[in-house]
Amino acid sequence: MKPPLLSVKNLRVWFPKDVSFFGKPLTWVKAVDDVCFDLHEGETLGLVGESGSGKSTTGLAILRSHRPRDGSVLFCPDGQRVHDLSKMEHRELQPLRRHMQMIFQDPFASLNPRMTVLQLVSEPLKVNHVGNAEQRKQRVRELIVEAGLKAEFLNRYPHAFSGGQRQRIVIARALALQPKLIVCDEPVSALDVSVQAQILNLMMSLKEKYGLSYVFVAHDLEVVRHIADRVAVMYAGRLVEDGTKAQVFGNPLHPYTRALLASSPKPNPSHRAKRGILHGEVPDPSNLPSGCVFHPRCPEARPECSHIVPAQTRIDGRNVRCLLYESGRTLTDPAGADKAAS
Amino acid sequence: MQKDPILEFDNVAVEYQLDEGVVRAVNGVSYKVFPDETLAIVGESGCGKSQSSYAAMGLIQPPGRITRGHIWFREADGKPRIDLAGLDRNSKEIRSIRGGKLAMIFQEPMTALSPVHRIGRQLDEVLKLHTDMGKPQRIDRGCEMLRRVGIPDARKRYDQFSFEFSGGMRQRIMIAIALACNPRVLIADEPTTGLDVTIQSQILELMKTLQAEHHMAVVLITHDLAVVAETADRVAVMYLGRIVEMADVKTLFAAPKHPYTIALMKSVIGSPLAADGRLQTIRGSVPGPLERVPGCDFHPRCDACIPGLCDKQEPVFKDIDGKTQVSCHLFC
């Protein structure tokens, strides 16, 4: 069988928080801790979570913008050779960069204000020595038209464009090298609703046309429900649940996923329901609770949750990280299991 | 039938006189807000939804000014109404109303709270300005407000600084300050934008509870149609400084009338009108703030545009079927 395009195994990204006078880390912020997931070619994985859940850090660590402390990121752009990105030096990564690109959240920050559209979009081609200047210009023209802009915008600077248009430039740039994988860090959350829809549509058609795979990092569950094939839910640096879109949205297992789904508002007043309210707040990543990180807020927490770190449990082709589902406890009725335990 | 409106906008316009030209931030907005109801004002960035509420609060800073219209505010039932638009933004009258009977919470709880003063002091200030309570009473009231917005250990937290609170907690404090003087109207400008979903639902729920307790009207300004669907009673949709459509929330989501509202609904994932695969989008983009569109503001992007009418004549905002008010030539 073909190996997955991307396979993240036990990924850990820790940042030093307090450092000694000589720069030695004293305490760590565990931004990403023990995260595992696979992404197959042509798939979109929605990575959802609240702020501080480590979803963006995971995205950046995949592209090695952050150096993981532990774990592996196996990337297989051609379906044959598998590269472990997590251990590579920058020089070795360089040739692989063309297969993986990124779309950033803030289209105002991710474009160098001193470069024209032509320079911006052709930069990936230029640094990878693709074609000559004239060929690159032709390619840029095709790319920006593909991304829904006009070819005559070539000599304009980013300040001439609105947020949506800038995001199109970013997309054109990401597409330039025909990558296999694009990590999108909240690509539409800075945009207005109607522009969001335009960008999502564009991303979906490009995915179909070029067989792209997206890691789509977002906090907006509705957007993820729309665009993703598979969904992974993160909380305080851990991946608490992942599965297909239907599984996660239709039958969420982890108490956090349920709470998240229940508290996310739906743009439909006839479905207005008493919202399940999750009390408390996201923990400080430098001072995480012991055991299961979610237990202080969990409506179904039990005494052992505060000292046992749940392992990733595989159920029906999906993964969940909760004691309720460990060692063959009942799958559908955790409340019942709870009663049985007490 | 209904009680008197507490807050009433009558054809209000706000303009900014810049070197580059005149920006018409709000261009003839009229609406009424009644006790106990939540009116959501929704629109994309730059549509003037915040500016209209700033006008009521006397927060329009030069070079901006209210160029026409009236903003009627009734401090109590039976009392004569006051025209807020006619008051100087630093006058005594508006200061006595602002923060007292007419309160506001902002999007940025980080910047709206002073970082150098204890939050108790900031609560105290409002009470001192708008009530004649003595110091011990004010502290009691302040702590009570903190408790009511769900801050545990209120007496201790009363003496803390804003940076000692998380984003959600800060927004709760903002609400406590805003509601300290039992306002009749609370203007909430994007109160949950930037907060996490779980925190957002806590805040929205809190606002609902407090609204019921205080019998106040809430003007909710937001870009998020999901929040509107969850909390609003009536909705006004704004585009380029005008209200294009106003209706009660169910009608608006189920059967929007104005082409802009329809298009907007279709582009929102999960709304009753949105398709599953590709979303429908509005062609073109919002014109720049200095550009003037002749006729109906939306006609260059509208699929139902009637040439010769929509691009020449401005539509009138009027009631079409007793439920919905629309500003569109299709319904004239």
Next chain:
Amino acid sequence: MNAAKTTAVAPVSADEAKLAYYEASQWSLMRRRFCKHKVAVWAIYILVALYVVCMNCDFFSAYDPNEFHERWVDMPPQILHFGKVEGYRWPRFYVHPSIRVRHPVTLDECYYADTSRRVPLEFFVQGRPWRFLGLIDTQLHFFGVPDGESCFLLGTGRLGQDMFSRLLYGGRISLLVGFTAVFLSFFLGISLGGISGFFGGKVDIVIQRVAEVLMTIPHIPIWLTMAAAIPKGWTSLQTYFVMTLILACMGWTGLCRTVRGKLLSLREEDYARAAVLAGASQKRVIFVHLIPNFLSHIIATLTLAIPGMILSETSLSYLGLGLRPPIVSWGVLLKEAHNGQAVLNQPWLLVPALAVILTVLAFNFAGEGLRDAADPYST
């Protein structure tokens, strides 16, 4: 017809203006923004004028700054007038010759202007020889008066030196010291700050600690020691260079921190990250993405740093630690004027102080304008 034509033309030009804006590079946006800052623009004009005049002080001054005019000691300024002069057809600049007399009571020497005579100023006259750019021998001067007449526009000093010439020569030294010292410290600051900010880690820690230690040392004692270390026998040029070096060695720390801070924040910018992720080399990220984006900030910081250097030189020389006569600098001139007597009797000796104030103000205003313009997207 006519009206139709104008309406048809107007949108096109508006579109063109818009297109020009869309295709305007960031430098031109900055220029536009800077030009809106009227005071800063004027400050730039003043600075350019100051530098042009002071750098070419040989040309603009009528006398040698160290030439003693025994007949005219402690003479007040001869005021410049404009009007008709006998023997000339057109009105022109002139001065009244001074007459020296003894006060009948105090027996002090005093001067008064002989208003009966008008001495015309002549422009582009031949005078004492000098070298243009140190290369071309010339005798051309900007202005002068006929032989036998005197023209001390800012009066004379205790030994009868022309103060106007001294002001210009002093300005050459003082303005150059500021400039070169800032460039030296800029060089130190930008390279150390750049290394510190870009590589981070141990190097960063070492450099930052060194800078912090340097910042904590009080400047005056350091200057004292270093100035005392300059051998007496050194030429004025050598002293001058050592002076700038001293100033630069003390001044780079602040700049180093600014550069480091800016680099650190720029390195975290999404576009720098995007370039790395596109496969750009580190060299490209630094030179194409980081440096152009912080160059404007650096220029503004530098402009704001120059007055500090000028002031340091002035105060050092004033304290007698820096430059000494016969070198003329504004600090040296002020030292000469530092007794109370001078302030009362020869207030014109304080003109260099005005020059210092004007220069420092102009640099500050220009720097502020540049700083505001450096970020053309903020409002």
